[in-house]
Amino acid sequence: DTEVTQTPKHLVMGMTNKKSLKCEQHMGHRAMYWYKQKAKKPPELMFVYSYEKLSINESVPSRFSPECPNSSLLNLHLHALQPEDSALYLCASSQDFGQTYEQYFGPGTRLTVT
Amino acid sequence: GESVGLHLPTLSVQEGDNSIINCAYSNSASDYFIWYKQESGKGPQFIIDIRSNMDKRQGQRVTVLLNKTVKHLSLQIAATQPGDSAVYFCAEIPNAGGTSYGKLTFGQGTILTVHP
Numbered sequence A: 001d002t003e004v005t006q007t008p009k010h011l012v013m014g015m016t017n018k019k020s021l022k023c024e025q026h027m028g029h030r031a032m033y034w035y036k037q038k039a040k041k042p043p044e045l046m047f048v049y050s051y052e053k054l055s056i057n058e059s060v061p062s063r064f065s066p067e068c069p070n071s072s073l074l075n076l077h078l079h080a081l082q083p084e085d086s087a088l089y090l091c092a093s094s095q096d097f098g099q100t101y102e103q104y105f106g107p108g109t110r111l112t113v114t
Numbered sequence B: 001g002e003s004v005g006l007h008l009p010t011l012s013v014q015e016g017d018n019s020i021i022n023c024a025y026s027n028s029a030s031d032y033f034i035w036y037k038q039e040s041g042k043g044p045q046f047i048i049d050i051r052s053n054m055d056k057r058q059g060q061r062v063t064v065l066l067n068k069t070v071k072h073l074s075l076q077i078a079a080t081q082p083g084d085s086a087v088y089f090c091a092e093i094p095n096a097g098g099t100s101y102g103k104l105t106f107g108q109g110t111i112l113t114v115h116p
Helices: none
Strands: A004-007 A010-013 A018-025 A031-037 A044-050 A053-057 A064-070 A073-079 A087-094 A109-113 B010-014 B019-024 B030-038 B045-051 B056-058 B062-067 B072-077 B086-094 B110-115
Touching: A004 A087, A010 A018, A018 A031, A018 A087, A031 A073, A044 A064, A044 A073, A053 A064, A073 A087, B010 B019, B019 B110, B030 B062, B030 B072, B045 B056, B045 B062, B045 B072, B072 B086
Parallel strands: A010 A109, B010 B110
Antiparallel strands: A004 A018, A018 A073, A031 A044, A031 A087, A044 A053, A064 A073, A087 A109, B019 B072, B030 B045, B030 B086, B056 B062, B062 B072, B086 B110
């Protein structure tokens, strides 16, 4: 199984809502990532988890809160978002040893903040 | 042809032609590079990678060339097919090997359109 799954595929939320994005992989990867991608732009790294510990936070606003409950799951909790946070949110995972840094990406969640 | 400006660079080719997509990177500490393909509505898909101790690597129909002197990376696609139409991103990782994960920085991307 070389698949990263993300739910939901689409999400529309108001600025006062609380929602969560979910990501799952069963490849035994110990590094997991959240990226944000705006239209016609490259993905931008938000968070990196390594061995279920937060390793990188790329100065992301606190209205985005990541969580890694176990080695297969990664969540992104959303609260009080702004319309400019509307984007494609991508999850990825990679092996934990340095033979390759290939990151496997999920299909993304298309988020619209109204 | 290829154009660079305020929009994503674009490359239009005929089916069967060879395509060359270029990428300039800025971080001289980057020692691992990946090419990704992203089709509309999908996440990026790994194509090929190369470490900085190599200058060329070949895959199935694809070749990546690395010129560290001028910090330039290219992706060559042989016998391009309509299914190759997508946005192509180069990505770099600085100081790879120092951590158990890769902090990818993506380039701006190139739109490849293949005409039948």
